[in-house]
Amino acid sequence: MNSQRFIDGVKRGKLSRRDFHKELAAFGIGVASIPLVPRMAAAADDPTVFAWSGYEDPGFHSQYEAQHGSLPNFLQFGDEDEAFAKMRAGFQPAFTMACSYKAPHWYDAGIIKPIDVSRLPNFDDFVELLKDVPGTQFDGQRAWVCMD
Numbered sequence: 001m002n003s004q005r006f007i008d009g010v011k012r013g014k015l016s017r018r019d020f021h022k023e024l025a026a027f028g029i030g031v032a033s034i035p036l037v038p039r040m041a042a043a044a045d046d047p048t049v050f051a052w053s054g055y056e057d058p059g060f061h062s063q064y065e066a067q068h069g070s071l072p073n074f075l076q077f078g079d080e081d082e083a084f085a086k087m088r089a090g091f092q093p094a095f096t097m098a099c100s101y102k103a104p105h106w107y108d109a110g111i112i113k114p115i116d117v118s119r120l121p122n123f124d125d126f127v128e129l130l131k132d133v134p135g136t137q138f139d140g141q142r143a144w145v146c147m148d
Contacts, residue, residue: 047094048073050083087111103136103144114141 009015015023049055049072056074058065065071072094077083080098087096088109098106106112117123123131126146136144 046070046072048075050075050077050087050091050093050096052076052097084109084111097147098144100133100136100144100146104138107138107143112143114138114143115145117142117145120145 010020046068051074053076056071056076058071061071075093077086080102083096083098084102084106087093088111096112098112103112123145130146133144133146136142
């Protein structure tokens with residue numbers, strides 16, 4: 001049944017309970033199987049970026065794609081609590097981001113580690129206030145860097 005026929009049936013009260021449940025079950029199976037669909041945008045050995053939606057836009061990553069031939073794998077989270085829970089459960093992306101106020105919590109949980117800023121070629125060009133955001137250095141090591 002197409003979606004418009006389903007909606008019309010519900011609105012008019014002309015959809016049987018059995019058909020209603022059948023359509024909901026089909027929708028649920030479809031949604032549940034989305035993560036099983038193979039991703040075509042990135043190779044399996046590309047790093048995984050775990051971030052908010054929008055950062056997967058190829059326009060943000062043309063230099064990376066030019067150097068490596070493909071974009072990283074992208075997995076979006078809805079909010080930082082969801083991301084935290086997923087990583088605490090064992091998910092290990094190559095790169096993730098949280099707002100600076102979450103850095104102490106994520107660091108204490110072992111989710112983020114110190115960053116070697118000598119590997120960031122543009123770090124010296126950062127606005128000074130963004131280099132040393134309060135609460136983002138632990139035991140003298142930087143574990144969070146402003147990225148946007």
